[in-house]
Amino acid sequence: MRGSGERDRAAFDEFVAARSGALLRTAWLLTGDHHLAEDLVQHALMQVARHWERIDTSPEAYARRTMHHQHISLWRRRRITETTWEGYDAAQPAADPDLRLSVTEALARLTAKQRAVLVLRFFEDLTEAQAAAVLGVTVGTVKSSTRQALGRLRVLAPELAELVGVES
Amino acid sequence: MNPLETALEELSHDAPRPTPHPELWDRGRRLRRRDRLVSSTLVLVLVLLAGGLATLVTARPAVVAPAGEVVPDGAIPSRIVDVPPSVTGAGSRDLAVGRASVAFISSGAHTVLVSATDGSYHRVELPDRTWSRTLRLSPDGTHLTYVFTDRPDGAADTVAGVAVVDLASGDVDRVTAIGGRGTSVDITSIGWSPDSRWLAWSGYDVVSWGDAGPVRDTSGTVGVVDTDTMEQSTLGDLPGAVGATGVSDDGVATVVSRDTLVTFHSASSGGKAEPLEGDVFAGGEVSDRAVTSSDGSVTAVGLTVMADAAPFVTEDRDVLQRTLAEDLYPRGGRVTPLGWAAPSLVLAMVEPRPGSGAYGGDAASLVLMTSPDRPDVEWTYRYLVRDLPDIAEVSVAVDLVPDLDGTSSQPLTHDFGSYDVGLPAGVRWGGTALAALGVLLAAYLLWRRERRLG
Numbered sequence: 001m002r003g004s005g006e007r008d009r010a011a012f013d014e015f016v017a018a019r020s021g022a023l024l025r026t027a028w029l030l031t032g033d034h035h036l037a038e039d040l041v042q043h044a045l046m047q048v049a050r051h052w053e054r055i056d057t058s059p060e061a062y063a064r065r066t067m068h069h070q071h072i073s074l075w076r077r078r079r080i081t082e083t084t085w086e087g088y089d090a091a092q093p094a095a096d097p098d099l100r101l102s103v104t105e106a107l108a109r110l111t112a113k114q115r116a117v118l119v120l121r122f123f124e125d126l127t128e129a130q131a132a133a134v135l136g137v138t139v140g141t142v143k144s145s146t147r148q149a150l151g152r153l154r155v156l157a158p159e160l161a162e163l164v165g166v167e168s
Numbered sequence: 169m170n171p172l173e174t175a176l177e178e179l180s181h182d183a184p185r186p187t188p189h190p191e192l193w194d195r196g197r198r199l200r201r202r203d204r205l206v207s208s209t210l211v212l213v214l215v216l217l218a219g220g221l222a223t224l225v226t227a228r229p230a231v232v233a234p235a236g237e238v239v240p241d242g243a244i245p246s247r248i249v250d251v252p253p254s255v256t257g258a259g260s261r262d263l264a265v266g267r268a269s270v271a272f273i274s275s276g277a278h279t280v281l282v283s284a285t286d287g288s289y290h291r292v293e294l295p296d297r298t299w300s301r302t303l304r305l306s307p308d309g310t311h312l313t314y315v316f317t318d319r320p321d322g323a324a325d326t327v328a329g330v331a332v333v334d335l336a337s338g339d340v341d342r343v344t345a346i347g348g349r350g351t352s353v354d355i356t357s358i359g360w361s362p363d364s365r366w367l368a369w370s371g372y373d374v375v376s377w378g379d380a381g382p383v384r385d386t387s388g389t390v391g392v393v394d395t396d397t398m399e400q401s402t403l404g405d406l407p408g409a410v411g412a413t414g415v416s417d418d419g420v421a422t423v424v425s426r427d428t429l430v431t432f433h434s435a436s437s438g439g440k441a442e443p444l445e446g447d448v449f450a451g452g453e454v455s456d457r458a459v460t461s462s463d464g465s466v467t468a469v470g471l472t473v474m475a476d477a478a479p480f481v482t483e484d485r486d487v488l489q490r491t492l493a494e495d496l497y498p499r500g501g502r503v504t505p506l507g508w509a510a511p512s513l514v515l516a517m518v519e520p521r522p523g524s525g526a527y528g529g530d531a532a533s534l535v536l537m538t539s540p541d542r543p544d545v546e547w548t549y550r551y552l553v554r555d556l557p558d559i560a561e562v563s564v565a566v567d568l569v570p571d572l573d574g575t576s577s578q579p580l581t582h583d584f585g586s587y588d589v590g591l592p593a594g595v596r597w598g599g600t601a602l603a604a605l606g607v608l609l610a611a612y613l614l615w616r617r618e619r620r621l622g
Contacts, residue, residue, distance in 0.1 A: 016188050020188050024183045024185075025181070037183060042189055046192050048196070049192055049197060122173045123176040125173070
């Protein structure tokens, strides 16, 4: 007979095998960087293991929430150390209005919060309230961030205008 | 599907293949164990902090002797305070408080002992009923004596005597006083010998005990108790009026009344009464306080009235007056001798006449004064403790007074820093509330931490 520790580990391994791919896709959309995405997922999975017996929601929901928090936290730290002279969270003017960017490149020009909002709303299909809960912000912030993100995508990638025609 | 959703879905397929680290689980569990350790430590620290805070507020602060001051066996505190009126309820029944420096009855009728070694105050509950509330600390501060009255089950009458408390063990020994006619005695005066061995008592023989107290006979009785063995000797009847009683290191009792000196050398010899010449006590009555020197040659006598001098009676019936300094006591004062700090040095409580005290203060002081049997040039007058509160039955362990010849490095008194007589209820509740707030804060911090982690 296996002990509870062994059972927990087996369940964790099963969860990792089944859902790490999906988590990595979200992490990839959040970061746009393979290494950062893998780090994000590894960190989230380790936190799941750390609090395994205390997670009362699904492990995947916990992992996704951890990823979003960690991503924004990392982005804030990086902003402090690397871009202390300007507000990174403010909409950056397009260097060239005629510049055409891919979806990947356009996403990369968004702030972490804007990217997170888009991923939560249009990739994970969360409602505004759910997205607000995950990010720990108000629904109003989610709405404004979504509006700013979509507006920025229209500027950065006019060919995506049709894609981003929706106002959330 | 929304076009943006489609684009993001397609983009997500560019994500790398997952390669979870094989030790993720183990690392997570290690962190979990560390979390538990940190949480436990945090709880422990905060509980200790809250407890410490409560102790700090509600308990007696630790006493730290200033550097250079020596208090090996104890010292007389430099300040004596009364029990605040807000302190109510019975005191402790544990009388094992250790060596005491001061004993008194507070304005609120609490019996208080001050520890000689750390200056802490102990409100104690004496185990006996008493009429007179007479209380005396031995010169060495190790024993406390008081007058008790008792009516044992089945007894026809009330008995009285002296009880001696060993302050080290808390044990109480009682000696019943028997008057000259076999009656009980209403003890009005008790005194220790300077070596803390002998205890002398005197009082009126009792005709009967009524609801209002004893009905006194006109005659009195004197006795001494050897506190080493608790053996009592009833020395004999008092031929004159009952007065203040002292006893020398030889066990020779002296009773001084308004106009008479009675000396009792032993039970077999009886009392030797000799009249004092003239109105030696300025028309006043002697109080219940007298302290006899070690060799029995001089007895300092307390008066119930204000006077310009403190009387000292020699074994030759001479009454010597120790005049109070006019600049300190322009209208005189009342001197109550408490003990012999040295062969010619008496520790006394001096109360200035109201409205006339030095520096405008009317409060009593503990002072050291030279016995007037010494030449004037040797006289000294030193303040020990000023501004005594309105307390009664003050007695002091005079052996704690350091020598004045310069051989002792200890100051006359010691500042123990704090005086916790029993904190007012408001302060106690404040401390409790503060501790409760500390615990709540600890709980909140833990809750926040758990919420953040979980």
